[in-house]
Amino acid sequence: xxxxxxxxxxxxxxxxxxxxxxxATNAPSESRNPAIHxxxxxxxxxxxxxxxxxxxxxxxxxxxxxxxxxxVGVAILEPNFYRPANLHVLMQxxxxxxxxxxxxxxxxxxxxxxxxxxxxxxxxxxIIALMNHYDEHLLVLSLVLCIVFGAAVGTTNGLLVSxxxxxxxxxxxxxTAGVQGxxxxxxxxxxxxxxxxxxRPIALAGIGSVPFSLLICLSVAVVLMLVLTKGSYGRxxxxxxxxxxxxxxxxxxxxxxxxxxxxxxxILAAVAGIILSAYVGYVDPTIGGTYNLQSIAAAVxxxxxxxxxxxxxxxxLIGALFLLTVLNITTLSSLNPFTQLxxxxxxxxVAVSLFQVFKRRSLT
Amino acid sequence: MEMKxxxxxxxxxxxxxxxxxxxxxxxxxxxxxxACGGQSGxxxxxxxxxxxxxxxxxxxxxxxxxxxxxxxxxxxxxNLVYFNGQGDATKQLPLIDQAxxxxxxxxxxxxxxxxxxxxxxxxxxxxGIKVILCNSTVNTDNYTSLVNPNAxxxxxPLAQWLVDKMNHKGNLLYIGGLPGNATTIAYDQGxxxxxxxxxxxxxxxxxxxxxxxxxxxQLAATAIASGKTFSGVWGVGGEAxxxxxxxxxxxxVQPVPPIxxxxxxxxxxxxxxxxxxxxxxxxxxxxxxxxxxxxxxKAIKGETVPKLINISALPEYGPILPPLDKYYKxxxxxxxxxxxxxxxxxxxxxxxxxxx
Numbered sequence: 001x002x003x004x005x006x007x008x009x010x011x012x013x014x015x016x017x018x019x020x021x022x023x024a025t026n027a028p029s030e031s032r033n034p035a036i037h038x039x040x041x042x043x044x045x046x047x048x049x050x051x052x053x054x055x056x057x058x059x060x061x062x063x064x065x066x067x068x069x070x071x072v073g074v075a076i077l078e079p080n081f082y083r084p085a086n087l088h089v090l091m092q093x094x095x096x097x098x099x100x101x102x103x104x105x106x107x108x109x110x111x112x113x114x115x116x117x118x119x120x121x122x123x124x125x126x127i128i129a130l131m132n133h134y135d136e137h138l139l140v141l142s143l144v145l146c147i148v149f150g151a152a153v154g155t156t157n158g159l160l161v162s163x164x165x166x167x168x169x170x171x172x173x174x175x176t177a178g179v180q181g182x183x184x185x186x187x188x189x190x191x192x193x194x195x196x197x198x199x200r201p202i203a204l205a206g207i208g209s210v211p212f213s214l215l216i217c218l219s220v221a222v223v224l225m226l227v228l229t230k231g232s233y234g235r236x237x238x239x240x241x242x243x244x245x246x247x248x249x250x251x252x253x254x255x256x257x258x259x260x261x262x263x264x265x266x267i268l269a270a271v272a273g274i275i276l277s278a279y280v281g282y283v284d285p286t287i288g289g290t291y292n293l294q295s296i297a298a299a300v301x302x303x304x305x306x307x308x309x310x311x312x313x314x315x316x317l318i319g320a321l322f323l324l325t326v327l328n329i330t331t332l333s334s335l336n337p338f339t340q341l342x343x344x345x346x347x348x349x350v351a352v353s354l355f356q357v358f359k360r361r362s363l364t
Numbered sequence: 365m366e367m368k369x370x371x372x373x374x375x376x377x378x379x380x381x382x383x384x385x386x387x388x389x390x391x392x393x394x395x396x397x398x399a400c401g402g403q404s405g406x407x408x409x410x411x412x413x414x415x416x417x418x419x420x421x422x423x424x425x426x427x428x429x430x431x432x433x434x435x436x437x438x439x440x441x442x443n444l445v446y447f448n449g450q451g452d453a454t455k456q457l458p459l460i461d462q463a464x465x466x467x468x469x470x471x472x473x474x475x476x477x478x479x480x481x482x483x484x485x486x487x488x489x490x491x492g493i494k495v496i497l498c499n500s501t502v503n504t505d506n507y508t509s510l511v512n513p514n515a516x517x518x519x520x521p522l523a524q525w526l527v528d529k530m531n532h533k534g535n536l537l538y539i540g541g542l543p544g545n546a547t548t549i550a551y552d553q554g555x556x557x558x559x560x561x562x563x564x565x566x567x568x569x570x571x572x573x574x575x576x577x578x579x580x581x582q583l584a585a586t587a588i589a590s591g592k593t594f595s596g597v598w599g600v601g602g603e604a605x606x607x608x609x610x611x612x613x614x615x616x617v618q619p620v621p622p623i624x625x626x627x628x629x630x631x632x633x634x635x636x637x638x639x640x641x642x643x644x645x646x647x648x649x650x651x652x653x654x655x656x657x658x659x660x661x662k663a664i665k666g667e668t669v670p671k672l673i674n675i676s677a678l679p680e681y682g683p684i685l686p687p688l689d690k691y692y693k694x695x696x697x698x699x700x701x702x703x704x705x706x707x708x709x710x711x712x713x714x715x716x717x718x719x720x
Binding site: 340 | 421422423424426427428538540543568569570571572574576577578579581582583585586587588589590591592603606607610613614615631697698699716717718720
């Protein structure tokens with residue numbers, strides 16, 4: 001159900017499980033080398049075992065394996081990673097990226113993309129700061145307004161994509177410009193106000209060492225998992241992502257499904273914006289700056305396809321964990337800032353490339 | 365039915381024509397008005413025109429820069445034509461050529477792209493237009509004057525203050541700016557010049573905040589949680605320093621090590637005073653647009669203006685070192701940059717959301 005029926009290059013896969021890459025038959029000298037032969041057989045057997053795993057496990061294998069490998073590597077190279085204080089900070093930061101990535105997952109599942117999540121997060125902070133400028137009696141109202149705003153932005157994105165056939169990239173990028181422009185016009189470039197102290201425990205406090213924000217994120221993830229795997233809405237989401245035409249023919253309202261996906265994405269971006277505002281505790285009008293691309297990267301690393309109809313919440317969350325773990329480790333490593341960027345880029349590229357290899361196999 | 369179908373394209377065409385007219389008429393009117401704007405009411409004396417190509421509506425620094433420039437132009441009796449760069453080098457670039465086409469007496473440019481802006485600046489100079497570069501430079505010496513804070517020299521007293529506070533030893537957490545950015549490079553030059561003299565100080569790189577408070581806080585929180593002890597912290601830019609301070613406050617670490625490197629805002633001063641954190645900041649003052657406009661006016665009048673005006677060398681723009689109370693203005697918001705209130709009145713500050 002959750003895997004695209006894309007044609008696979010079965011004819012390129014040899015009996016031992018190796019993709020021939022069109023060149024396997026041109027390697028007689030290599031096959032004469034016993035060491036290489038044994039190692040190929042071992043790899044082949046390993047991959048054959050991989051092929052026998054159930055599809056859901058196969059699809060999560062790489063992100064899980066990558067995260068586990070990073071975890072082991074970190075234990076050796078940067079033991080400070082496992083300090084409770086660091087894990088607490090990681091959990092605080094993870095909750096925000098996790099929520100945005102779950103929203104992005106829904107949009108990617110319906111063959112879309114949302115580049116306005118960062119702008120929604122910025123607007124959320126501005127709404128909270130301005131409505132609680134002098135006291136906090138409007139806090140609850142401001143939070144409701146943030147969520148309504150996120151839903152409105154998402155719904156507008158969905159309508160533009162579905163009814164006006166605006167490409168998702170253009171629609172959501174235009175929305176970003178519109179929201180950012182509105183923020184600047186309203187604040188004149190200078191956002192007054194402050195983040196109410198009573199909001200901050202959402203991000204800074206929790207049950208034991210687990211922040212409330214992480215509990216919110218995981219609760220949303222569980223609900224999404226149930227909705228996507230057990231309910232008819234999940235089937236419709238995947239159907240619209242795989243083939244809108246077929247979905248339409250079987251009576252699925254592709255417009256309603258797409259709009260709802262964008263609306264939920266907007267709501268989750270608003271919730272993430274609220275939590276990030278509580279975490280940062282200072283009026284930073286560019287608070288959502290990096291979350292557009294980070295959420296997309298996390299989803300892709302977690303096995304979500306740009307083509308739609310492929311991916312799961314658990315994968316998206318694992319992707320977000322992998323991404324944040326890499327960022328956390330490069331920060332802890334005290335590498336030169338330029339080298340940190342290179343390491344982050346290379347690790348991401350390797351992870352995504354390896355994922356493609358595993359994905360091809362999981363589709364066979 | 366047929367009529368309805370055939371009338372649709374006609375309606376669309378009509379709509380397109382109206383839309384085009386709607387674009388053309390205001391644009392033409394704006395051009396004519398701005399061209400006439402250089403002429404005074406009828407006295408025959410020409411009011412000098414200065415095209416101010418700003419960073420534009422993007423953040424509080426730019427908003428204060430614009431407000432000061434507008435006020436200064438009014439006081440100097442010049443006609444200021446404003447071009448909004450929207451904080452984006454690619455959006456600002458065509459505006460320079462639009463400004464040149466209007467042939468103002470001077471252009472005050474806040475360059476967002478050093479390389480890309482070079483050609484238009486040289487073209488303007490060839491046409492006899494005075495060009496004042498404000499707060500950043502371009503890749504040519506062919507301009508009238510450069511008014512610029514020098515972060516490379518301004519960061520030296522801050523770094524020296526920091527290493528003295530550290531007793532010249534221990535771990536120093538470094539949170540960078542934006543790799544490759546000219547201001548970041550300048551900050552780093554001053555910092556490295558001082559740090560290289562103290563081998564007992566170990567610099568721990570904590571990543572690049574990219575001038576984001578949120579990123580600065582996340583990086584600093586991670587570094588604090590690593591268990592390493594820092595005797596001092598350096599952040600490139602006010603945003604990084606604000607994020608670092610928030611991270612220490614939320615982590616409830618006491619005492620907070622001395623922090624250096626930010627551009628002085630009321631918010632940094634407030635956090636420092638409220639939480640007893642020692643902070644040293646330099647001034648990257650938006651109020652220096654007064655100097656930019658004044659310099660343009662002098663150049664238009666034919667007076668000799670310096671090729672380089674180093675804002676950081678002016679006494680009123682010196683380093684902001686503890687005690688912070690004498691700089692903090694509780695009546696204004698966190699976004700106020702030190703010095704803006706010396707140029708703008710309380711009413712003018714209120715108009716741009718800076719009064720609490």
